[in-house]
Amino acid sequence: MRIKEPLVKRAQLGDRDAFAALLEQNYDRIYRFAYRWCGHAQDAEEITQEVCIKLGRVMGSFRGESAFSSWLYRITLNVAKDYMRRSRHTRERTDHEEVLEYQPDQRAGPERALISRLILLCIEQLPEGIRETVLLVHAEGLNHRQAGETLACAEGTISWRLSEARKALTICLDKGAS
Amino acid sequence: MSKQPLDDKQLSTLFQEQAIPAPSKRKRRQAMDKALHAFDEETEKKFQGSLHTNRPTxxxxxxxxxxxxxxxxxxxxxxxxxxxxxxxxxxxxxxxxxxxxxxxxxxxxxxxxxxxxxxxxxxxxxxxxxxxxxxxxxxxxxxxxxxxxxxxxxxxxxxxxxxxxxxxxxxxxxxxxxxxxxxxxxxxxxxxxxxxxxxxxxxxxxxxxxxxxxxxxxxxxxxxxxxxxxxxxxxxxxxxxxxxxxxxxxxxxxxEERDQFQSVKSSPVHRVAEQPVSTFSVDVDSASYSFVRRMINQGRLPQPDAVRVEEMINYFDYDYALPQDANTPFQPTVAIYPTPWNPDTKLMHIGIKGYRAESVTKPRSNLVFLLDVSGSMHAEDKLPLLKKSLGMLVNTLEPEDTVAIVVYAGAAGTVLEPTSIRQKHKIMAALNTLRAGGSTAGGQGIELAYSLAQSNFDQAAVNRVILATDGDFNVGVSNISALKGLIARKRESGVFLSVLGFGRGNYNDHLMQQLAQNGNGIAAYIDSLNEARKVLVQEASANLFPIAKDVKIQVEFNPKRVSEYRLIGYETRHLAREDFNNDKVDAGDIGAGHTVTALYEIVPVGSPAQHSDPLRYGKKPSVERGEINKGGEFAYLKLRYKLPGGTSSRLISQPITDDHQLATIDNSSTDQRFAAAVAAFGQSLKGGKYLNKFGYNEMIKLALEAKGQDRFGYRAELINLMRLAQTLAP
Structure with missing residues (x-):
């Protein structure tokens, strides 16, 4: 076993307090990722809750084969995808409007605020695979190796996907701005 | 905003500047409690597990x-x-x-x-x-x-x-x-x-x-x-x-499963460095789609060999651009967009729509129905459906057109000599007298049908035998290659053959395909009155009046842009590279208003999706050799066709460049996306080797959002089939 983080190690062995602390530490990170994935605060809360419960179930089976954060992102991504698939039947794509509702940070100037708002709409149109790569690297700040570990693909794949995404996002933002 | 592509840093900054609404405290508490509860349960289980090792596993x-x-x-x-x-x-x-x-x-x-x-x-x-x-x-x-x-x-x-x-x-x-x-x-x-x-x-x-x-x-x-x-x-x-x-x-x-299908391997992935040219004949048949629909509606998944993906795609009508003038019968519409089932590859979509017959004067039709009335046709979805279907067809014909009817069972016989549509009641009466009975003797029948067509032959008309059967064609011309030879010779003399398949259980798909391909005709599978209407009324002009024959497509890929490609479907239509320029080699036909779609899944150079490793000792793609200004092209598309009466072919060609590339699949037209969804469905029924995790939910969503106007409900029907197949899938 190669678990580095002491908190993760204790939680893995069944320490309840350690697990609670781990949740406390990671709740916002999961929520942020979920929010960027679905663009809707309530959905993001639901997804985060499901991730937390799942974590409670599978914590004991974490073997340290990858970094804990990679493992957590992978779980989050799977739950988020499942959730969106299920909710699609009941609520057909209201998420778009919800994205437009939220107020972006105005400090960087109105034009930048518009673009950072648009970008959530644009990444939603990216194919799956590319979409999560963009979020992990650009929004979550993972490096290519970590993203590759999370998505179980080569670093070269990550670079390729990011370059594809840049092209697509440039076009999408151009179109959205005009 | 600049036209320059965003760089990584800009993108990251954009994300960091996003304001994200804070999660509610209550929800946060609730999630934590539930998680801890799950955690406790697991801990408890572990403890119990060590006591009861013999739990019901x-x-x-x-x-x-x-x-x-x-x-x-x-x-x-x-x-x-x-x-x-x-x-x-x-x-x-x-x-x-x-x-x-x-x-x-x-x-x-x-x-x-x-x-x-x-x-x-x-x-x-x-x-x-x-x-x-x-x-x-x-x-x-x-x-x-x-x-x-x-x-x-x-x-x-x-x-x-x-x-x-x-x-x-x-x-x-x-x-x-x-x-x-x-x-x-x-x-x-x-x-x-x-x-x-x-x-x-x-x-x-x-x-x-x-x-x-x-x-x-x-x-x-x-x-x-x-x-x-x-x-x-x-x-x-x-x-x-x-x-x-x-x-x-x-x-x-x-x-019950005696339907015969030719077993063909799906088109493999080709490396551009080794095989840069792909050649095939067009296919506008729809028999495979109707058969697949019937099987799924009966609660079974079709056998993989029954699924021809290109026929499923070509079942649907797509709104491709029409040519400007009647001199060229069609023009290609090309787009490259991200593959829905693989983020690291692209789909190259080639669409062709034939010139509409309305603008051309419809030629006169000289039709001979060659009908199977053997005992096996005695079922509600066979002879009775056939009679109704042909009745519909007769109603679309013009007064100058003629119809003759030949039947075959134990013996072949003429039921109706060539009769003009002016005497429609006579034709309908003859159709109505047909009864099923006896065994099949198709060979005699086909010769009789051809001789009737010949007797009434008109150089300016469309001369066509329409064979309707439910299965094996017990040919008097005893072997199949002799029969194909006969059909090919008759085609040369100007009499074409189309095949309508009926019923299930004995359907010989492979034979029907071969007969129609040799006869310059379509093979359609009629499983309902609605399908009969589509094939014989709505698409009658397309199915009866060819505007181009021997249509071949050849694509040469540029190794600098594309490392691998795979043609989706068209397995039975593959041609040798040199056959493209050989006018003696027969290929498929396009009728008035027909659409033909071909999809290549291409792997761009540099993409990690490459299936095979590059050769260690192979040649590097040569950069020089007068390739100036061609570096930006993905591929070069060539189409060859003959006009209906012609003997020498004409060529249409165009490069496929970045101008054809679309950044996301949402930029593509609904037609293009719908075709991609059908392609995914067809491939999935064939085993879905290349589909990765793209499942029914994804393809249903893709198809739903690309349904478009769907005036006759065909696309909605496909989506229902996807849903049904999803419940049947293992």
Whole structure:
């Protein structure tokens, strides 16, 4: 076993307090990722809750084969995808409007605020695979190796996907701005 | 905003600047509590697990479930399905009785809440297929109705009466309903098998409650069923009884599946460095789609060989750009967009739409119907459907057109000499007199049909034999290559052949395809009046009046942009590279208004999706050699065709460049996305080797959002098929 983080190690062995602390530490990170994935605060809360419960179930089976954060992102991504698939039947794509509702940070100037708002709409149109790569690297700040570990693909794949995404996002933002 | 591509840093900054609404404190607390609860449960389980190592594991259940699945999948006969399901359930329950150390604890629970076991009215609805309740679907829980005859061998009188009465008033509805419900019933059966297994002794305890279920469905007289208490089932008695009959049932099933399809391997992935040129003939048939639809509607997935992806794609009409003038019969519409099922590859979409006949003067038609009236055509979806279909076709014809009818069965004969549409009543009367009977002698028939077409031959008209049959063509021209030779010679002399397939069970798809391909005609599979309308009325001009023949497509890929490619479908239409320029080589035809779509999945240079490693000793793609200004091209597209009367071919060509590339799939037209969804569906029915995790949910979504106007509901129908196939998929 190669678990580095002491908190993760204790939680893995069944320490309840350690697990609670781990949740406390990671709740916002999961929520942020979920929010960027679905663009809707309530959905993001639901997804985060499901991730937390799942974590409670599978914590004991974490073997340290990858970094804990990679493992957590992978779980989050799977739950988020499942959730969106299920909710699609009941609520057909209201998420778009919800994205437009939220107020972006105005400090960087109105034009930048518009673009950072648009970008959530644009990444939603990216194919799956590319979409999560963009979020992990650009929004979550993972490096290519970590993203590759999370998505179980080569670093070269990550670079390729990011370059594809840049092209697509440039076009999408151009179109959205005009 | 600049036109320059964003760099990584800019992108990251954009994300960092996003404001994200804070999650509510209440939700946060709730999530944490639930997570801790789950964590506690797991810890507890671990602790218990070490005490009871002999918990009921999933293993025995798994094996029985697989046996159950096998039986469900292979045994269509409802009676046996019921009996076997009962038997398996019983023996499964027994197996687990002896394997479950913590059973008593659970039984107490069952006794406290017996309703939990009994099927509720909601459950009953699922099984309300025949009045017997569990009679037609596998009744998931052991009921006395099932156990009594099997384990005692002596059905009670009440029983026999109830059974006999109901079996008579279960018409075809039952069969349909079985198909509809089979999937749900199976799922449910599995669930309840597991539930039953969890309370093996409670099984006796809850018997009376279970027995009430049929009575609540079946009406008052069924209440008697409660009376005979079931003797405790013994696996020794139950198992051997139904098992031998499984073989018999499987055989009859196999006989039903005599439809013949040519087995063709899916087009492989080619490396551009080794094989830069791809050549194929167009295909506008739709037979495969109709067959697939029929199978799925009957509750079965079609055999992979029955699925020709290009025919499924080409079944649908796409709104490609029409040529500017009538001199060129069509022009290609090209786009490159991200592959829905693989983020690291692209789809290269080539669409062609033929010039519409409305703007050209319709030529006169000289048609000969060659109809199979052998005994096997005696079914509602064969001869009667054929008569109605041809009646519809006759109604679309012009007064100057002529129709003749030849039938073949034991012997071939002319039913109607070439008759002008002015005497429509005579044609209709002749159609109506047709009766099915006798064996098939197609060879004689085809010669007779050709001689009638020849006798009425008109150079300016469309001269065509339309063969309608349900299966094997017992040719007098005894072997198939001789028959194909005959059809090809007649094609040269100007008489074309189209094939309409009917019915299922004996359909020889491969032969029909070959005949139509040699006869410059379409092969269509008619499974409903609606399909007859589509093929014979709506697309009549396309299917009857070719605007171009021997249409071939050749694509040369640029190794600097594309490292690998794969043509989706068209396996049976592959041509050798040199055949492209050889006008002697026959290829497919395009009718007025026909659309043809070809999709290549291409792997751009540098993409990680490459299937094979580059050769260590291979040549590097040569950069020089006068390739100036061609570096930006993905590929070069060439189309060759002949005008209907012509003998030498014409060429259309164009480079495929970045101008054709679309950044996201949402930039593509609904037609392009819909074609991609159909391609995914077709490939998935063939095994989906390249689809990665792209499943039914994804393709349904893609198709739904690309449905467009869908005036005749064909696209909606496909989406329904996807949904049905999803429930049938293993």
């Amino acid at each position: 999933s293993k025995p259940a798994h094996i029985f479930q697989r046996i159950g699945d096998w039986i469900m999948n292979h045994v269509m006969n409802w009676k046996w399905q019921t009996l076997i399901a009962g038997a398996v359930t019983a023996s499964l329950a027994l197996t687990l009785v002896y394997k479950t150390p913590d059973a008593p604890q659970r039984i107490q629970h069952e006794e406290m809440v017996p309703q939990a076991q009994a099927p509720t009215m909601d459950d009953a609805v699922d099984y309300d297929i025949s009045p017997e309740g569990g009679g037609s679907t596998p009744l998931p829980s052991p009921s006395p109705e099932l156990e009594a005859p099997m384990s005692s061998g002596q059905p009670s009188p009440v029983h026999a009466m109830a059974g006999g009465e109901t079996r008579q008033d279960v018409p075809a509805r039952r069969e349909h309903a079985i198909r509809e419900k089979r999937h749900f019933a199976e799922k449910k059966a599995r669930r309840m098998m597991m539930a039953g297994a969890a309370a093996p002794q409670g099984y006796h305890a809850s018997m009376p409650t279970l027995a009430m279920a049929p009575s609540s469905i079946g009406g008052p007289h069924m209440g008697h069923l409660m009376a005979p208490p079931a003797p405790p089932p013994s696996s020794a008695k139950v198992m051997p009884h139904p098992m031998p009959s499984v073989d018999a049932v499987v055989i009859s099933e196999a006989q």
